[in-house]
Amino acid sequence: MAVWRFMDYCSPAGNKLIEEWYLDIPPEAQAEFDVTLKSLSIRENWRGLSEFDNLGRNGLCEIRFKAG
Amino acid sequence: MSALSKLHDKLARSKQYREAFVASVVKRMIPTQISILRKQHDYTQARLAKESNLTQGVISRAEDPDYGNLTVNTLVRIAAGFDCAFIGRFVPFSELAHWYANLGTETELRVPRFDEDLGFIERKEPRTASMATGGVEISIKMEAEPYLGFERSITRPRPRILDTESLGTITAAAGGR
Numbered sequence: 001m002a003v004w005r006f007m008d009y010c011s012p013a014g015n016k017l018i019e020e021w022y023l024d025i026p027p028e029a030q031a032e033f034d035v036t037l038k039s040l041s042i043r044e045n046w047r048g049l050s051e052f053d054n055l056g057r058n059g060l061c062e063i064r065f066k067a068g
Numbered sequence: 069m070s071a072l073s074k075l076h077d078k079l080a081r082s083k084q085y086r087e088a089f090v091a092s093v094v095k096r097m098i099p100t101q102i103s104i105l106r107k108q109h110d111y112t113q114a115r116l117a118k119e120s121n122l123t124q125g126v127i128s129r130a131e132d133p134d135y136g137n138l139t140v141n142t143l144v145r146i147a148a149g150f151d152c153a154f155i156g157r158f159v160p161f162s163e164l165a166h167w168y169a170n171l172g173t174e175t176e177l178r179v180p181r182f183d184e185d186l187g188f189i190e191r192k193e194p195r196t197a198s199m200a201t202g203g204v205e206i207s208i209k210m211e212a213e214p215y216l217g218f219e220r221s222i223t224r225p226r227p228r229i230l231d232t233e234s235l236g237t238i239t240a241a242a243g244g245r
Contacts, residue, residue, distance in 0.1 A: 002172045027081075031088035032096075034078070039100045039133065042174050051133060066134045 002041040029067035036065040072169040079161055086161065093168065095136040098143065101177045103131045105150050108178045120149030151181040 008016045022030060036051050040063065046052040054061050079086050106116050113131070117124040122145050129135045130142060140156060147154035171177075180186070 003174075027085035028088040028091075030078075031085055031092045035089070035092035035096045036133075038168065038171070039096050042171060042177070043100075044174060 003044055004041045006037055006041070026068075032065045032067040036063060070169070072165060075165050075169055079165065090164070091136075093164065096133040098138060099131045099133045099135070100174075102127075102146060104174045104177045105152075105179060106131070109150060109181075111149075116146070116149050120145045122146070122149075150179065151183070152179040152185075 008018045010016055022033065025033070040046060040049070040051055043049065051064055052061065053064065079089065106113070109116075111119070113124050113127045117127045120127070122142065126142060127146070130138055130146060143154050143156070
């Protein structure tokens with residue numbers, strides 16, 4: 001069981017915005033995204049990781065990865 | 069749907085995804101493990117560089133999941149720095165998928181140093197017991213059975229006597245000759 005679990009954002013209209021974005025990017029970028037989430041899901045502390053940054057307001061954060 | 073089934077579906081969708089997935093796992097999970105091992109050993113990058121006979125810049129790049137240009141020689145040096153082994157080998161996708169889907173916490177990526185490696189305590193070489201009686205050599209078969217070591221996905225050989233009843237019979241027969 002992973003330490004972290006990622007959930008998609010579902011808009012009031014019922015759209016899964018992250019899934020829609022994911023399905024629209026090339027397979028190479030999908031793989032990078034998948035493995036980036038996996039590597040974050042097993043880490044207890046994300047502080048200092050290059051894949052993650054806290055944007056500092058309202059708990060908003062970003063996940064970063066390079067593809068291609 | 070299990071994580072393994074989901075991963076299988078993605079891998080089955082295209083060869084392009086499979087290639088990219090392997091590249092991403094190697095590129096991201098090895099730096100992740102190096103970083104986890106360094107914290108496990110309470111090493112700074114400078115200390116690991118010294119233990120590995122590399123520069124701190126090389127260690128810094130080795131922990132960068134976006135670098136993607138690590139050489140086998142560097143990985144072998146880093147393994148030496150942690151006093152553990154590094155193996156690079158080709159495997160079927162199913163093996164990669166099982167390992168990847170079952171990986172849940174960073175603890176599973178920790179590796180003991182050689183002098184703390186309990187795997188050798190549990191592990192004994194498989195052997196065949198034999199005895200010569202009246203010019204006839206009798207062999208007792210041993211087989212390997214899986215057991216859980218440090219990594220739950222790894223099976224290691226452990227000897228045990230296959231059939232103790234047969235052993236008794238053989239011994240009795242040998243003694244009766």
